[in-house]
Amino acid sequence: MARISTKVATKPKPQERPEGAPRVILITGLEAERKQAEALLYLKQADPEFADFDAETLDSSHASADQVLGAVGTVPFGNGKKVVLLRDTQQLDTEEQKRLAAGLDRIPPRGLLVLHTGSPTVEDGKVKRGTSVSTELANAVKKLGEVRDFALPKIEDLRGHLIQETRRLGKTLDSDALALLSQLPADDIRHIGTELEKAALHAGQSPRITVLDVEATLSRGPDDVIFKLCDAVGMRKTKEALQHVNSLFRGSGRPDSVAPRTLVLLARQIRLVMQFRYLGEKKMAGRNAQPVSSQVAALLPADGAASIISNPRTSWMADKYVNQARNFTLAELEERLEKLLNADLMLKGVTPGGDNPQAVLQRLVIELC
Structure with a gap:
């Protein structure tokens, strides 16, 4: 009589990491370009001849957990894997993320789910809620697959x-x-x-x-031109500043969006020049400057001149603002803040004259210089 084995096969525990290659990968962090390249690279694990069927990209704004798991659970047509890339996973509803986390262990060996995330928003040193994946989903991926964190370098x-x-x-x-x-x-x-x-x-x-x-x-985007405009205003170079205004509007199909952004940075420039003038009078900026005292720093905005001086990444800019501050008296700078307010009211339609945003900025630049 054949001997019957009494050994019972052990059932794998839920959320146990499967053998072999990972079946789910979470791509996170702030380094956007490398994250995008990494996500696209995983799509190539599908059979190239059947890529239209075996490599699928879903958007979190139009997908549910069941749809994602159903897609990655289908048998691939080719010899490669069935790869599903879910973009902006952090935008999934929290409950959907929990359902997705609970179903990750059902991904078959020939399935690969790539969870791509957008860049999280950091406020006061903490990641803002809703801009990164839930803890449940992140922990599930750690147990069953891999987390690829593309953090920014210090x-x-x-x-x-x-x-x-x-x-x-x-x-x-x-x-x-x-x-x-x-x-x-x-x-x-x-x-x-x-x-x-x-x-x-x-x-x-x-x-x-x-x-x-x-x-x-250096490659220049729209903000680079605005920063050059701000510096031209700080140096009171009217002709150069007007050329930058023309460049901004020449390269934009939406002048109504260019003007407000430019106005914000121009206002910041004038405020910084005022702050550096104040620090210069206190002998805390410029040649042979003393360190900014805690009492003086407390009087200035958190992201203002004192922050620029104390930050190794921006301290070199202090000399530029100190030089610009010498071009204005305090009364002139106060007058320019009034000019900025008037331009803002025009662009917002509170006072007349804002129908042509480019003309508003051209007049403003002349007044600021």
């Missing part, structure tokens, strides 16, 4: 990266050039590397990359 790490890349190019990087490159948005390291390479080419045979090389080759 300022010190970014500076070190730039210095290392400059050495690789056979050059050195001046401190002002390093400071300017370090100000670029760190959510795309490759973009910063490209800007460095362009500056190195501009430097030619010179062993040094200067701030002039960076300025000459």
Whole structure:
């Protein structure tokens, strides 16, 4: 008589990490470009000949947990995997995220769910609720798959990266050039590397990359033009400032959106110039300046002049604002705040004259200079 085995097969525990390749991957963090590239790379695990069927992209605004799990649970047509990419997963309703977390262990071996997230919003050092995936979903992915966190580099790490890349190019990087490159948005390291390479080419045979090389080759977006406009106003260069205004409106199909953004930054510029004038009078900014006292810092906005001086990433800008502050008296700066308020009221339709946003900014720039 055959011997009957009394050994009972153990049933896998719920949420137990499956053997082999991960079946769910969470792509998170602030480095947007690398996250996007990583997400698209996973789609290639589907059979190329059947990519139209086996590689599927869903948007969280139009998908439920059941739809996502149903899609990744289907048998692939080809020899690769059935890959489902869910964009902006953090926008899923909290209950849907919980249902998705509970169903991750049902993903079959030939299925791969890629949970892509947008950049979380950080306020007061904390991630704002609703801008990252729920704790339940994140924990479920950790148990069953992988979390790929593309965190932004710290300022010190970014500076070190730039210095290392400059050495690789056979050059050195001046401190002002390093400071300017370090100000670029760190959510795309490759973009910063490209800007460095362009500056190195501009430097030619010179062993040094200067701030002039960076300025000459830096890619400019709309905000870059606005910042140049603000500096021209601070230096009271009317002709140059008007040219920047024309450039802004020439490159935009929505003048009604350009004007408010420009006005906000112009107002910030005048307020900063006023603050640096005050600090200059206190001998806390400019040549041979003393450290900003805690009493004086308490009188200034949290994101104002004192913050610029104390932040290693922006302290180099202090000299620029100090020089601009010398171009105005306190009475002139107070008058310019009134001009900014009048322009704001025009653009908002509270007072007449705001029908042509470009004309409003042109008049304002003349008055500010």
